[in-house]
Amino acid sequence: MPLIDMPLEKLMTYEGRNPRPDDFDAYWERALAEMKAVDPQVELRPSEFQVPYAECFDLYFTGVGGARIYAKYVRPKHAEAKHPAIVQFHGYSGNSGDWADKLSYAAMGFSVFSMDCRGQGGFSEDVGGVKGTTLRGHIVRGLDDHPDQLLFRAIFLDTAQLAGIAMSMPEVDPDRVGAMGGSQGGALTIACAALEPRIKRLAPVYPFLSDYQRVWEMDLAKDAYAELKDFFRRHDPQHKREQEIFTKLGYVDIQNLAERIQGEVLMAVGLADTVCPPSTQFAAYNKIKADKNLEIYPDFGHEGLPGFNDKAMQFLSKL
Template identity: 30%
Template sequence: MPAFDLPLTELAHHRPLPEEPADFEEFWHGTLKEAAQEEVLVSVQPVETGLRLTECWDVTFRGFAGDPVRAWFSRPAGVPGPLPAVVEYAGYGRGRGLPHERLTWVNAGYAVLLMDNRGQGDQYGNGGATPDPHAQAPGGPGPMTRGLLHPRDYHYRRLITDAVRAVTAVRALPGVDASRTVAVGNSQGGGLALAVAGLVPDLAAALITAPLLCGIRRALDLTDAHPYGEISSYLSVHRGAEEAAYRTLSYVEGVSFARRAHAPAHFGVGLRDTVCPPSGAYAAFNRWAELSGADPRKEIHAYPYNGHEGGDAVHVRRQLDWLAGLFSESPA
């Protein structure tokens, strides 16, 4: 795939203001306040995985509207004391899979909560276990278009709420240093980690790679790859629904969350990424924390000849080193 978005020299200064609804903060404050009315943890059950060096639990917590959301909680076996926590969010169409799939952060010494994606899990990977009981509103069949015609009905209102509640859940689990909680994700997971950074002011850090839901309007003009292509396909049938759809999408725009972030941030992006065009990630990075009054450390790594895979394992090593350095400089 040839380069198709802005050149790197322009991406470095790409700072478009999102078309932000006047009630953006009120919308999310009300949504999260409603979700926080119930105790977060439902159950925490140990799981036999066959892994000798990792302990794992099957966690159920209350997310949007008190709905049960599943997650795997893992930590290094036999390591005493509270550990910094990584909350990891999975990609589009993927569920939490099996507990032995994602062990990088556990092997690095972190307690990890891997959140299931409600109403997803059937497109690739090894499945999920969290239904979405609120998916009846008008919209398309895929998560990207479920409830697209009204912000209160939209799938990502529910999923972002779940993501915020996952932070509350991991902080309630034993053996976790709640003051050092980190949001991590790639693609859809990166978009969720970014949203969490804008909605949880005391997050310790956010590690965001190739984020979905960033620079949405521009992405719809640049690419017809899914999942953005699902929106285009829906609007090609439902002619005249653009205004309603764009209004809904403005409530989940990653740049708006980025502007409200407080935490240090580490970004990664492939410059030939047609799934999540790089200009969206740069827009979020360049406007990071501009409304919060914070001045956190931030850095972004671009991979000029890579697509949605970005830096892959090379970038993960950069994430590991960056977060270890961040925590070594901060008192535990």
């Protein structure tokens, strides 16, 4: 097997390089208090797309900062009164995808909530309003402003708020809600379960947004992480602010949130992943204290992992 990162035995104990801010816990408690103070003003509109065995809705809610956030909501027609639900999250720059992608879970009796990240490829708003650059990337949005202005702070809160909305639906059993997603969606799955600890099962795939300094040191600040290199080249070309920048990114580093997870975890990683390096994924996985299992694909990178969707469905079906 080609080695693009640490040997597996080192990966299994690696716990990250990126600094963790001293006030990290207080930062997120303050953020959650802000989220809980928001009136979500949930709105459901029947979608044009419908199928005989499920109802499909366009769901809108108000997130922190006043942004209107969009999610697809699929509700089975003939499920038990209180049934399980899944919240789904998409990859970086994408959107919630096609309605058809949600129907296999609806056919199993699950409600499905699939969120568009604010300002990316779907219908959720990015209300902006930060100091400094907004060029080429959401990771760096807010780095020249107060840490509360980091865009991924708001996106992480949107995931937790959506999960709470799902749990509040009269047809959903709040004790049987799971989360899933790949890449950015894997990161948001981890963030969601960390900030909404009632999530019972989660299935992240090669999570993004972890251990930024390790990405930089591996010279892999390209592809999904390219904006890190662009930010340094344009705004700190001699790296005089390097410690400050990576510490600020530590607020939205999922490895620092992972220990909050209480639900059971099934995670997948490809050891040939040059987009989200394996060590950055292990940094998050190794900090999870809840029950967890890891599916390893030695020859695979940031791509489809054969059989994992089936394993994730079997794992989540136990809800």
